[in-house]
Amino acid sequence: MSYKILSLFSLISLCLTSCAQNNNKVLDNETVKLNNTAMNLSEQEWRTKLTPEQYYILREKGTEKPFSGEFTLTKEKGVYKCGGCGEPLFTDDMKFESHCGWPSFDKEIAGGKIIQTEDNTYGMRRTEITCAKCGGHLGHIFDDGPTETGKRYCVNSGSLSFEPQKSNVTQNTTETITLAGGCFWCIEAIFEELKGVSKVESGYSNGNTKNPTYKQVCTGTTGYAEVVQITYNKSIILLEQILEVFFALHDPTTLNRQGADVGTQYRSGIFYQNEEQRKIALKVIETLNKNNAFDNPIVTEINQIKDFYKAENYHQEYYELNKEQPYCKAVIKPKMDKLHKIFAEKLKTKKI
Ligand SMILES: [Zn+2]
Numbered sequence: 001m002s003y004k005i006l007s008l009f010s011l012i013s014l015c016l017t018s019c020a021q022n023n024n025k026v027l028d029n030e031t032v033k034l035n036n037t038a039m040n041l042s043e044q045e046w047r048t049k050l051t052p053e054q055y056y057i058l059r060e061k062g063t064e065k066p067f068s069g070e071f072t073l074t075k076e077k078g079v080y081k082c083g084g085c086g087e088p089l090f091t092d093d094m095k096f097e098s099h100c101g102w103p104s105f106d107k108e109i110a111g112g113k114i115i116q117t118e119d120n121t122y123g124m125r126r127t128e129i130t131c132a133k134c135g136g137h138l139g140h141i142f143d144d145g146p147t148e149t150g151k152r153y154c155v156n157s158g159s160l161s162f163e164p165q166k167s168n169v170t171q172n173t174t175e176t177i178t179l180a181g182g183c184f185w186c187i188e189a190i191f192e193e194l195k196g197v198s199k200v201e202s203g204y205s206n207g208n209t210k211n212p213t214y215k216q217v218c219t220g221t222t223g224y225a226e227v228v229q230i231t232y233n234k235s236i237i238l239l240e241q242i243l244e245v246f247f248a249l250h251d252p253t254t255l256n257r258q259g260a261d262v263g264t265q266y267r268s269g270i271f272y273q274n275e276e277q278r279k280i281a282l283k284v285i286e287t288l289n290k291n292n293a294f295d296n297p298i299v300t301e302i303n304q305i306k307d308f309y310k311a312e313n314y315h316q317e318y319y320e321l322n323k324e325q326p327y328c329k330a331v332i333k334p335k336m337d338k339l340h341k342i343f344a345e346k347l348k349t350k351k352i
C-alpha cells in the first residue's frame with residue numbers, strides 16, 4: 001500500500017449540513033371558541049399574580065404606548081409566552097419588524113392557543129386576540145402583514161414573557177461512527193489517541209446472527225466484521241479527519257484481508273449512522289480515488305450500521321495491555337509509530 005496524501009483533509013471540500021428549516025405551519029386563524037377553564041383565578045388573584053402593567057393589558061384589555069415595550073425590537077432566539085399563564089404563543093422566527101411600535105408576528109404556534117374575537121370598541125372594527133388558556137388580552141390581528149401569511153399579530157410586550165433558546169451545542173456535537181479495518185486490536189489503539197475522541201469500543205457489526213462471540217466471528221462465517229465504534233465530538237474532530245487517519249493506517253484495497261489476517265471479518269468498512277456520515281464517507285473515498293492515493297481501487301464497504309455487539313472484555317484496550325506480545329510488536333507498533341509521525345497534531349498528547 002502506498003499512502004500518497006498526508007493531508008487529505010485539505011483536499012476534502014466539506015459538505016457540512018444546511019441551515020435550519022422553518023417548519024412552522026401557516027394557520028387558518030379561524031375563531032376558536034374555548035372555555036376559559038384552564039385558569040380559573042379571581043380578579044384579586046390575578047392582581048396578586050401580575051404586575052400592574054401586565055394586569056392593565058392582560059385583564060383590562062389595555063394597550064401599552066408604542067415603542068415602549070421591552071420586546072418591540074428584540075431578535076433573540078426563543079419562545080414568547082403568555083405573560084398570564086406561560087402558554088407558548090410565538091417563536092422568534094415568527095417575529096418581524098413592522099415599525100408599528102409593538103412586537104409583530106406573522107403566525108402563531110399551532111394548536112388553537114390564541115382566540116380571535118371581533119372588537120368594535122373605539123369606533124373601529126378590529127379583531128382582538130386573547131390567550132385561549134387564561135383569557136388574557138394580547139392585542140389585535142390585522143390582514144396587512146408583509147409575509148406570505150398576510151397576517152400581523154400586533155401584540156403588547158406587556159402581555160408576553162420570553163424564554164431564550166437554550167444552547168444545545170454540547171448535545172448535538174457528539175456522534176458515533178463504526179469502522180472496520182482489520183483486526184480491531186490495531187484500530188482501537190489508534191483512535192484512542194485522537195483529540196476529540198471520547199470513547200472507542202471494539203466489537204462486531206453487520207453480521208447475521210445474534211450475540212456473536214470472538215470464536216464464532218473468527219470462523220469468518222457469521223458475516224460480522226471486527227469493528228471499532230468511535231464516539232467523537234464534532235466540534236473538535238470532524239468525521240473527515242477520523243477517516244483520514246483510518247485510510248492512512250489500514251489497507252482499504254484488499255478485499256476481506258489485512259495483511260496476514262484473511263476473512264470477511266477483516267474487511268474494510270464504514271458503517272454509518274446517518275445520511276450526513278454516508279455522504280462524508282463517499283466524498284472522502286471519491287477524493288482519495290481521484291487523487292490516486294492508492295495503487296489499487298478502494299474496496300471499503302459503506303453501509304448503514306445494523307448492529308454493534310461489544311467484544312469480550314479482554315479485547316478492549318488490547319494493545320495498551322499487551323504491548324509486548326509478538327502480534328502487537330509486529331503489526332500494531334508500526335501503525336502506532338506511523339500515527340505519531342503523521343498525525344502528531346491530532347493526538348491528545350504529542351508523541352514524536
Ligand atoms: Zn395565557
